[in-house]
Amino acid sequence: MSSLPETTAVGALRSRYDRLAAEGAIVPDPHQAKVVAALDRLLSDLQARPLDNRPGFFTRLFGGGRDEAAPRGLYVYGTVGRGKTMLMDLFLEAAPVEKKRRAHFNDFMADVHDRIGRHRAAVKAGGASGDDPIPPVAKDLAEQAKLLCFDEFSVTDIADAMILSRLFTALFDQGVVLVATSNVAPDDLYREGLNRQLFLPFIGLLKRHVDVLDIGGTQDHRMAKLDRLPVYLAPLGPDAEAQMDEAWAIATEGQRPAPATVDVKGRKIAVPQAAGGAARFQFADLCSQPLAARDYLAIVERFPTIFIDGIPILDAAQRNEAKRLILLVDVLYDRHATLVASAAAEPDDLFKGRPGSTEAFEFARTASRLNEMRSAEWRAAQDEREAH
Template sequence: MTSVHDIYEARIAAGELERDPAQAAVLDEFERIRSELAQPQQPQKKGWFRKAKPEAVKGLYLWGGVGRGKSMLMDMFVETLEVPARRVHFHAFMQEIHAGMHKARQDGVDDALAPVAAKVVEEVKLLAFDEMQITDITDAMIVGRLFQFLFEAGVTVVTTSNRIPDDLYKEGLNRQLFLPFIDILKDKMVVWEMVSPTDYRQNRLTGEQVYFVRGSGGARKRLLALWKDLAGTGAPPLILTVNGREVEIPMFRNGVGKAKFYDLCGKMLGPADYLAIAEAVRVLVIEDIPRLSRHNFNEAKRFVTLIDALYEAKVRLICTAAAEPEMLYVEGTGTFEFERTASRLREMQDADWGKKT
C-alpha cells in the first residue's frame, strides 16, 4: 500500500521535486484521509430499525497562493486511493451538474438536483476538486444543497483553492443565501492554508522564452514542451458559464489553459468572457496569433480586450504568433491603439512578470 509520503519522497529522490516544508506539512492530512477511506465503512445505527449511511471521512480544503503545488499534491493523493474517486476541475464539475439538471427538468423531474447528485454518489467515494472558486450566481444557489447531499451520502471532498472559504463568492449577488455553504465546508473539511514563498509554476517559466514567432527555431515544438511541462497530459476542455452562455477553453489542467487564437478571438466573445477566462487560468497558452489588420479588425479588437484582461489579472501568457508584437498590427484602423497591446505583450515576456506582490 503506497502512501502519499512514499510518492512524495520518491519524486524528490528522482529529482522531479524539491522538498518544500509547506508541501510536506500537509501530507499528513492527505494520508489521514487515505487511511480512513481504506477502512471498512460501517453504517451508523439510527434508532432500532433504520441505519444511516456511512459518515463521510472529513475532507480537506487546501488553499493558498498560485503555483505552490496544491494541485500536484492532490494528484499524488488521488494516485494512492483504493476507493472510487474522481479528480475534476471545479468549473467542469459544476457545468456537468447544470447539464444534468437541465435534462432532468426536460424529463419532468420536480427536484432536478436530486437525481444528478444521486448519480454522483453512486459513482464515487471521494471527489477531488481543483481550483474551487465560485463567481456565477447559478453555481452559488445550488452548491450548498449539492454538497449537503454528497456529505450526507458519505462522499468525502478534497479541494484546492486560491481563496479562503470566507472569500468564496465574495460580493456576489444575494451572497447571504450562500453563507450556509461556507459553514458546511468548515464543518466537513479541514481548512488548511499552504504558505510557501515559492511560486513553482512561475519559477518553471523564469528565464524561458514564452513568445515564439512562427517558423523560427521550432517555435511550436518549444511551446508544446512548455505546455507539457506545466500541464502534463490528458487535459480536458474547461467550460465556463458567463451570463448564461458557454465559453470554452479547449484544454485545461492544473490552472493552465491552451487554445488557438480563433478559439478565443474568432468567436463573438466580449469583456465579460475574457474576464472569466482570466479568473479561471493562471497560465494561458495561445497558438497561431495571426497578423492583424482591417481585414480581421473584429478579431483584433477581441485580442486587445483579451490581452488587457490577462494583463490586469497577472495571467502568464505563452504564445506563438506570426510576427513580433510590434509587427502584428501595422496597417489599417486601430494601429495606434494596438501600440499599448504590443507594449503589454513585451512586458508579459519579462522573466519576473506575473509575480503577485
Template sequence: MTTVQDLYDARVAAGALKPDDAQIAALPALERIRAALAEPPRRGLFRKAPEPPKGLYLWGGVGRGKSMLMDLFVETLSVPARRVHFHGFMQEVHAEMHRLRKDGVEDPIKPVAKAVSDDVRVLAFDEMQITDITDAMIVGRLFERLFAAGCVVVTTSNRVPDDLYKDGLNRQLFLPFIELIEERLEVRELASDRDHRQDRLQGTQVYFTPSGPEARAKIDALWEELSHGQEEELVLHVKGRQVELPRFHNGVARASFYDLCARPLGPADYLKIAEVLRVLILEDIPQMGSHNFNEAKRFVTLIDALYEARVALVASAAAAPEMLYVEGAGSFEFERTASRLREMQAADWGG
C-alpha cells in the first residue's frame, strides 16, 4: 500500500519535486479519501461497500501544484478512477446527451450519469471552471446522480466555489450546484506563494529560432517536463464550431502554427483557448507577409488573446519577432505583436 504522502516523499527524494509546505498540508485530505476507498466490503450475510468518503475541491492560484497532487492521488488509488480535464468531460457529456436525444431519450442525464458511475468510483477533474450556460444548466442534476451512485469527486480549480459561473446568465439557477459542491466536497485552498509552473520556465529559453530539428528537440524536452509524458486531444466547442488542440495535458497545449492560424478561426476561438490554457507551445511560426495575410491576422489575434490572459508562450519561429512580418498591409501594426512576443519571453511573464 502506497500512501499519497509516501509517493510525494519519493518524488521529492528523487529530485522530481521541490517540497512545498502548502502542498504537504493538502496531502492528508487526499490520503483520507484514498484510505477510505481502499477499505474492503463489510463482512456478513449482506456485504455492502463502505459509504463513499467526502470528496475534495482543491482551489488556488495557477502553478501551485494542484494538478501534480491530483496525479499523485490517482496513482495511489486501488479503485477504478478517471482523471480528466473538466472542460473535456463536459464536452463528452454534451455530445452523449445530443446523441441520446436524437435516439428519442427524453431525459439523457440519467443514462449519461449511469454510464459514468458504472465505469468508475472516482472522478478526478482538473481545472473546474464553468463559463458556459449549457454547462451551468446541467451540472447540478448530473452531479446529484453521480453522488447518489456513489461516485467520489476530487477536483482542482483556480476559483473558490462561490466564484464559479460568476456573473453568468441566470446564475440563480446555478446556485444549488455550489451548495451541492460545498455539501459533498471538502473545500480546501492550496495557498502556496510559489508558482511552480513559472519555476519550470524561469530562466528557460521559450522562443526558439530558427525552427528546425534543434528547436524541436528543445521543445520536446520542455513538453516532456510540463506534461509529465501524458497527453490527450482537447476539443473546444465555440459557437457550434470545433477547435482542436491536438496535444494537451493539465492546462498545457502543444500545437503548430498551421493548427491554430491556417484554419478559419476567429477571436471567440482564441479567447476560449486563452481561457482554458495556462501554457501554449506554438511551433513552426513562419515569416509572414502579403502571401499569407489571413494567417498573419489570425496570429495577431491569437497573441493578443494570450497576452491579455497572461498565458505563458513557448514558440519556435522562422525569425526573431521583429522579422516575422516586415512587408505588406499591417506590417506597422505588427510591431505591437512583436513587442508583445518580446515581453512574453520575460522571466516573470505569466500567471
C-alpha cells in the first residue's frame, strides 16, 4: 500500500520535472511539458476531490454518499521513447491517493480474466451467485484501487475487446480514475480487430472519462543516446557487463525496472527486468526454456527493445539452444526490434556445430542478421521507421 504525500501543491510535478532536468537525469522537452501541465491539473483535482472512500454510483444513487463526479483522467499517446511512462510514474508517485495501482495494460487484463474465472468457479461451487461476473469483478478492482495507471494501453485480444466497455462502465461508476499511456490514439485502438463494431462503445466511454493528449514530437531521447553506444558486446567480461549496464540505464531512463510477465495463451513467460518498452534477459531465460515463435513474438510486441546477457559459444550439444536463438533473432529482425547483447564471441564465431549441418547453415543467416542489426545503417533505418 502506498503512503500518501503530506501535500500535493499545484505545479508539484513540474517542480519535480525541472529538478530532474537540472540534475541531467532527463532532457527537457516542450512536448513533455504540456503533459506535465495536464498531470499537474489532475493532481490538483485529486487534492480537491479525494478518491479514497469515494462512494460508487449505486451508493450515491440511493442516497448513501456524495453525488460528486470523480476527476477526469488522462490518456497520453505518442511514439515510443517520448517519455510517456516516465511522466506517468512521476505522477503516480505524487498522486494523493492511497488506493492506486500501476500496471501494464495486458497484465491488468490477464488479472481481470483470472478474476472472472475464479468468480465463475465460485458460482459453480455454490460459493457465489450471479451469472454476470463483470459487476463483482469491477467492484473488487475498484475497492482495491481508485486510481488506475496503465502503461502501453493496447487492445489486440478479442476476449479483452468484448468486455472492456462493460468493465470500465462499472469501474467509472465506482469512481475510478484512469491515467494511461499508449502508442495510438483512442480512435485507433483495436483498429483491425475482429468484430470491432462491438468494441466501439468503449472508445466513446473512454473519451467521456479522460482527456486525450498527443505528446507529439518524434525524437526518441533514449534511443538517440543508445545509438552512440555499441549494441553487440564481445567477448564476455567486466567491460561487456559495464557497457550493458550503461546501455540498460539509458534505455530505462526515468523508469524503475522490475520483473514482469508476458501472457501467451494462458501461459506466463517471466521477464527478469522490464521498464517501459525495454526488457532484459539472460541467454538462458530465452533459449534454454521451451519457447516457440509465438512466445518470442509476444515478447517483442510488448518490449521492442530487448537486452540479452551472456550469449555463449554454442556447439552440437546445444542444438536446441541454437535453434531457439536462430528463431529469436529471426523474430527480432523481422519486427525491426532493437537488440543489445553481450556474447562470448563475434556473431560469425558463435556456433561451433558440425560444418554443413542444418544448424550451421541456419546459423550463418543468424550471424549475418546479428551483424546487420548492430550496424549504423540498421539503426538509422530504425530511426527513420519510427519517424514515420
